[in-house]
Amino acid sequence: MKALSVSPAQLRAAEAVFWIALASSFFLLPDKLTLMSQIMIFGLFAVSLDMALGYAGILTVGHAAFFGAGAYAAGLLAKYGWSEPFTGLAFALVVSGLLGYALSYLVVRGADLTRLMITIGVCVLLFEVANRLSGITGGTDGLQGVVIAPVLGMFDFDLYGKTAFCYAFGVVFAMFLLVRLVLRSPFGLALRGIHDSRKRMLAIGSPVEARLRMAYAFSAAVAGVAGALLAQTTQFVGIESIGFNRSAEVLIILVLGGTGRLYGGMIGAIVYMLVHDWFADMNPQYWMFWLGIFLIAAVMLGRGGIMGALSRFVRTGKAR
Amino acid sequence: MGIVIFDGVAYGMLLFLIGVGLSITMGLMNFVNLAHGSFAMVGGYVAAVLMNHFGLGFGLSLAAAFVAAALVGAVLEFVFYRRLYRAHPLDQVLLSIGVVFVSIAAFTYFFGPTMQPFTLPAALDGQVSLLGLEVGRYRLFLIACGAAVLVALLLGLGKTRYGAMVRAAVDNQRVAGGTGIHVQRLFFLTFSLGCGLAGLGGALSLGMLGLEPSFPLKYLVYFLMVVCVGGAGTVTGPFIAALLVGIVDVAGKYYLPEAGAFLIYVFMIVMLLVRPNGIVAKKGLA
Amino acid sequence: MSPANRTHTLRTQGLGIRFGEFQAVSDVNLSLEPGARQALIGPNGAGKTTLINLLTGVFKPTSGSIHMGEHDLTRLSADKRARMGLSRTFQINTLFPSLTPLLSVVLAISEREGLGATWWRPLKGCTRVFDEAHSLLGIFRLDSLADVPVSELAYGKQRLLEIALALAAKPRILLLDEPAAGVPQDESGELFEVIAALPQDISVLFIEHDMKLVFRFSRRISVLVGGRILTEGTPSEISADPRVREVYLGSSHHHA
Numbered sequence: 001m002k003a004l005s006v007s008p009a010q011l012r013a014a015e016a017v018f019w020i021a022l023a024s025s026f027f028l029l030p031d032k033l034t035l036m037s038q039i040m041i042f043g044l045f046a047v048s049l050d051m052a053l054g055y056a057g058i059l060t061v062g063h064a065a066f067f068g069a070g071a072y073a074a075g076l077l078a079k080y081g082w083s084e085p086f087t088g089l090a091f092a093l094v095v096s097g098l099l100g101y102a103l104s105y106l107v108v109r110g111a112d113l114t115r116l117m118i119t120i121g122v123c124v125l126l127f128e129v130a131n132r133l134s135g136i137t138g139g140t141d142g143l144q145g146v147v148i149a150p151v152l153g154m155f156d157f158d159l160y161g162k163t164a165f166c167y168a169f170g171v172v173f174a175m176f177l178l179v180r181l182v183l184r185s186p187f188g189l190a191l192r193g194i195h196d197s198r199k200r201m202l203a204i205g206s207p208v209e210a211r212l213r214m215a216y217a218f219s220a221a222v223a224g225v226a227g228a229l230l231a232q233t234t235q236f237v238g239i240e241s242i243g244f245n246r247s248a249e250v251l252i253i254l255v256l257g258g259t260g261r262l263y264g265g266m267i268g269a270i271v272y273m274l275v276h277d278w279f280a281d282m283n284p285q286y287w288m289f290w291l292g293i294f295l296i297a298a299v300m301l302g303r304g305g306i307m308g309a310l311s312r313f314v315r316t317g318k319a320r
Numbered sequence: 321m322g323i324v325i326f327d328g329v330a331y332g333m334l335l336f337l338i339g340v341g342l343s344i345t346m347g348l349m350n351f352v353n354l355a356h357g358s359f360a361m362v363g364g365y366v367a368a369v370l371m372n373h374f375g376l377g378f379g380l381s382l383a384a385a386f387v388a389a390a391l392v393g394a395v396l397e398f399v400f401y402r403r404l405y406r407a408h409p410l411d412q413v414l415l416s417i418g419v420v421f422v423s424i425a426a427f428t429y430f431f432g433p434t435m436q437p438f439t440l441p442a443a444l445d446g447q448v449s450l451l452g453l454e455v456g457r458y459r460l461f462l463i464a465c466g467a468a469v470l471v472a473l474l475l476g477l478g479k480t481r482y483g484a485m486v487r488a489a490v491d492n493q494r495v496a497g498g499t500g501i502h503v504q505r506l507f508f509l510t511f512s513l514g515c516g517l518a519g520l521g522g523a524l525s526l527g528m529l530g531l532e533p534s535f536p537l538k539y540l541v542y543f544l545m546v547v548c549v550g551g552a553g554t555v556t557g558p559f560i561a562a563l564l565v566g567i568v569d570v571a572g573k574y575y576l577p578e579a580g581a582f583l584i585y586v587f588m589i590v591m592l593l594v595r596p597n598g599i600v601a602k603k604g605l606a
Numbered sequence: 607m608s609p610a611n612r613t614h615t616l617r618t619q620g621l622g623i624r625f626g627e628f629q630a631v632s633d634v635n636l637s638l639e640p641g642a643r644q645a646l647i648g649p650n651g652a653g654k655t656t657l658i659n660l661l662t663g664v665f666k667p668t669s670g671s672i673h674m675g676e677h678d679l680t681r682l683s684a685d686k687r688a689r690m691g692l693s694r695t696f697q698i699n700t701l702f703p704s705l706t707p708l709l710s711v712v713l714a715i716s717e718r719e720g721l722g723a724t725w726w727r728p729l730k731g732c733t734r735v736f737d738e739a740h741s742l743l744g745i746f747r748l749d750s751l752a753d754v755p756v757s758e759l760a761y762g763k764q765r766l767l768e769i770a771l772a773l774a775a776k777p778r779i780l781l782l783d784e785p786a787a788g789v790p791q792d793e794s795g796e797l798f799e800v801i802a803a804l805p806q807d808i809s810v811l812f813i814e815h816d817m818k819l820v821f822r823f824s825r826r827i828s829v830l831v832g833g834r835i836l837t838e839g840t841p842s843e844i845s846a847d848p849r850v851r852e853v854y855l856g857s858s859h860h861h862a
Contacts, residue, residue: 059409061354061417106593112409113352114596117548118589124541125585132580186716186732187725189705193713196702203662203700204714204775205688206722214723244537248417255414285425292421299407299415300400 004314018263019173026165032277033161034234037168039273041229044172046254046265047179048222053251054259055183055191056215058107059116061247062123063223065103066096068242070224072130075143075237083149085232089171092228093221100220104213120244127243143237157235164233175225180262182218191215195260252295258307267306322453324574325567330459332566333466334528338521338539339546339558340473341514347490347553349405349507352412355419356518356543357536363389363519364531365427368436378441382523389519394512401511402504420536427533438526458527465524466559469517473555486510490553542569545584549591551598560599561591613675613691614640614778614809616661621670622833623660630656631833634670638779642809645824647817649853653833654813655697658783661811662694663687674779689718693777695768697784697813701756707767708752711739714774739774746770746800762793769800780804782812786819798822821845829853 006014025036045067052058070092077088106118130137137143150156155163182188190211193201201208231237240246257268279287298305342356363385370376370384396419404412444461447454477483485506488496497503525531529539542565550561565584572583595601616638623631631653638644646654659665661672663684672679679687688694702710715735716722730736743749746766751759756767765785772780785801786794794816801823804810814820820827820841827844829836831853837844844850 053410059413061413106589109596111596113346113552114548114592116352116409116413117544118592120541120544121585121588121592125582125589128581128585132578132582181728182725184728184730185725186713186721186727186729187723189709189713189716189729190722192705193702193710196704197700199664199696200700200702200771201717202684203688203694203696204717204771205685206717207685211722214725218725244540251414252417255410259410285428288421289425289429292418292423292425295414295418295421296400299411299418300403 006314015263018266023169026162026169033165035273035277037161037165037233038230039269040168040172040266041226041233042250042253042273043266043269044175044229045223045226045250046257046269047176047262048219048226048265049250049254050259050261050265051179051183051219051222052216053254054261054264055188055195056212056219057195058119058212058216059112060107060119061116061244061251062119062121063219063250064242064244064246065119065123065126066100066220066223067227067230067246067250068126068130068237069099070096070227071231071237071241072137072143072227073224074228075146075231076136078146078148078232079143083147085148085151085167088148088232089225089228092224092231096224096227097217097221099224101213101217103220104216107216108209108212120247123242123247124244127239130239130242137239138237140239142239143231146231146235146237148232148235157233161233168229168233171225171229175222176266179222183262187211187214252291254305255298256305258305258310261307261311264305264307271306322451323455324571326453326455327459328567328570329563330456330462330566331528331570332563333462334521334525335542335546335566336466336559336562337469337524338518339543339550339562340469340555341517342543343547343550343552343554343558344486344490345511345514346547348486348510349401351401351405352409352416353401354413354416354540354544355423355536356416356515357540358420358423359389359393359515359518360522360525360539361423361427361531361533361535362392362522363516364522364526364535365431365436366519367523368438368526368531371439372437378444382520385523386516386520389522390512390516392519393515394508397508397511402507405507420540424533424536431533433533436526436531438531440527444527462524462528465520469520470555470559477555482509541585541588545588549588549595549598551595551600554598554600557598557600613677614807615673615675616692616779616809616811617673618661619671619673621657621660621667621672623656623665624668629833631660631667632669634830634833634835636811636828636835638809638811640809641806642811642826643824644809644811644826644828645820646811646813646828646830647815647820648830648836652830654830655783656833657830658694658781658813661781662692688775688777691776691778692781693772693775693779694781695772695783695785697787699761699764699768701764701767701771703755703757705756706753707743707748707756707759707770708736708739710756710767711742711770711774712736714771715739715742718775742770742774745803747796760793762789762796765789765793765797766800773804777808780808780810782810782814784813784815786814786816 022040026033029036049063052060052063073092073095074088077091103122107115131139148157151163151167157163190206193206194208194211198208227241230241253268253272254265256272257266258264276287338360342353345351345353366388367381367385370381371378400415404415440458444458446457448457448460450460477487485496485501489501489503489506493503522531546558546562546565550559551557568587569584572579576583618634618636621631621634622629634657646657648654656665660667663682667680674690674692677690705713712735715738716732719735721732740749743752748763748766748770751763756764759767769782769785786797789797798819824841826838827841828838829844829850836849836853837847
């Protein structure tokens with residue numbers, strides 16, 4: 001099958017169509033708005049993981065540490081006094097970004113295995129902290145009583161999730177544009193270079209470890225914003241947002257959509273969560289079973305997820 | 321305090337028994353197998369069913385657990401794992417996550433989510449007097465098992481031809497293959513052996529940790545910790561690490577119950593910072 | 607020697623490295639003058655690439671020191687040395703397979719200019735960088751291939767790109783590791799021209815087996831055997847030296 005050739009202008013048009021279609025679910029799927037909000041939030045979370053995994057090449061099954069950190073940061077801020085949503089997001093971004101930057105010193109050096117362990121270790125450590133400090137975090141019951149002030153002082157968070165959807169859409173879109181900007185900047189090119197040949201990058205004088213640390217910090221910050229969004233739109237923070245299962249889940253979502261491709265995380269989230277919703281009344285054990293089967297099949301057969309398959313049929317005329 | 325240390329050592333032995341197989345496979349095959357706990361679970365359930373439904377003795381059930389887990393490991397190695405030895409670590413992680421999920425779901429379906437009942441055999445029940453302390457017989461038995469396996473593995477790796485081949489392949493796989501060692505068969509045997517040991521450990525944990533379908537995920541971090549902190553590819557490394565982890569965890573939970581598992585995770589991170597290649601680093605580990 | 611030229615010198619003293627029991631390089635005293643054109647020759651396995659790896663920081667020496675001008679490089683990391691003006695090419699093409707020649711050179715220039723951490727501006731906006739990249743590619747006659755994925759380039763063109771990347775950093779010292787390796791006869795002409803046209807103020811040390819290249823471009827030759835410098839001298843001195851001939855069994859090496 002001959003590859004379809006697509007020009008940059010057509011690509012941009014396709015991107016616009018994607019976001020318009022997503023936005024239009026406000027009108028087309030009025031009773032599924034909560035689901036759509038969650039899809040966008042997890043899509044952003046998966047895109048943040050891609051920055052670490054697909055672009056910086058850091059294998060991590062512990063990214064929920066940052067998602068959860070952002071969620072608790074925003075949740076606690078609102079619960080204990082300051083409930084303006086945008087500042088809540090900014091606070092979460094700073095908290096998870098700093099956490100990511102601090103951890104990057106551990107994560108960026110060292111072999112794959114040690115790195116994997118440290119990312120998992122930190123994630124379960126934070127889970128345990130959230131569990132132990134249940135007086136503050138609500139422990140396994142979750143953080144409740146998170147009340148968010150109206151967006152821009154005007155739009156109350158309503159029961160139908162209308163405000164939540166628009167708010168989530170706006171924030172996810174803005175963050176996505178930010179990620180896109182970063183990946184198309186000189187820094188983004190440096191990351192691609194490191195991905196291709198670390199040796200060469202060192203030889204041209206690039207401080208490779210510093211670049212990777214920054215990428216990890218970025219990905220942590222974006223994950224934190226996604227977590228904060230979830231906390232704010234659901235007015236709740238569950239302890240599972242910071243656990244290993246959540247980390248494994250977002251990894252699956254990203255791989256489903258395709259790593260190293262800007263839209264991989266978003267596409268993966270859409271497919272995963274829609275399918276999950278479809279089988280919602282299914283016994284959770286069945287879901288886990290079929291998910292496991294899917295993973296095994298995907299690894300043994302597939303290459304590059306949905307975006308990878310797409311790229312074999314569509315040529316965009318630029319080097320990746 | 322003596323009891324706490326003793327209990328910690330017993331717990332550590334259990335972790336060693338389950339984790340040592342993972343260390344050898346990770347060191348030998350460079351394969352990140354997050355599903356290792358599933359093989360322990362297989363052994364545990366086989367032993368539980370044999371004892372509870374068929375009235376089989378404890379010793380025989382342990383042996384059966386070892387064999388069953390080894391068989392499952394052999395099958396999975398043949399069908400899946402062996403195709404991924406050269407694959408990207410991400411693929412290995414994803415496959416093993418898939419295996420864990422399938423195993424947890426399957427065992428929940430067949431056995432329900434609650435813990436398996438287990439009655440200690442009479443000979444291992446109760447206390448015995450040791451060095452002025454009243455220690456549990458079962459825990460003493462665990463320590464004996466752990467020590468026996470350690471000695472057996474060290475002798476096996478150090479004195480047998482098979483052991484020499486494993487050590488050679490861990491050191492430098494390509495060169496080992498070049499000297500005529502049938503690396504594929506070596507992997508197959510060793511992986512099965514590792515899974516068998518895990519199964520044995522899983523059966524033994526019936527009396528100390530309890531067995532339920534979430535076992536592989538619940539204790540995943542502990543197995544990985546023992547291997548990484550100890551040093552993947554070695555036997556003595558995980559042994560030392562397992563003892564440390566066992567003691568730190570039990571002592572921590574005893575003296576600082578509010579901290580829970582927090583201490584052991586901090587311990588792990590600190591150890592990985594100080595010795596990123598493990599306590600006993602494999603020579604020539606890249 | 608004027609102060610401005612001092613950083614164009616590279617000096618090693620007693621440089622050596624030991625891998626376990628094996629002494630790969632020992633007691634190497636090398637001196638590269640500003641504007642040098644120095645060749646490093648020797649039989650296979652003599653330690654030439656190991657020496658380059660020592661100079662560039664891929665390996666840390668177990669004995670001796672390296673100085674570039676007044677700066678002590680011995681404990682510095684590879685990327686720090688590169689930023690101080692030490693560039694190299696690799697014997698086996700070490701390029702960016704998923705990028706294009708243009709993007710590769712842009713990346714090298716961007717890192718040189720300290721733009722590698724700039725995440726808030728689109729790459730396309732850095733017109734000066736792109737202009738410089740285009741002119742550099744032009745010098746290497748790679749301009750027509752600027753947007754071809756590197757993995758699709760002919761081997762000889764990839765070899766040229768190797769050198770272009772090293773030059774993009776505007777180095778003071780350039781280490782070329784077998785630039786002609788694997789380049790077929792009909793493509794080597796271009797390569798020779800490029801090497802001939804290297805800026806005069808850059809000090810160049812190159813490893814080569816191709817004696818045509820060595821005798822055409824070098825003004826000084828060092829012979830490395832068994833990790834030690836056997837002798838050094840001008841091309842005529844070296845070609846007349848019986849010990850050197852003995853080492854090479856009397857024939858000059860050519861790549862087929």
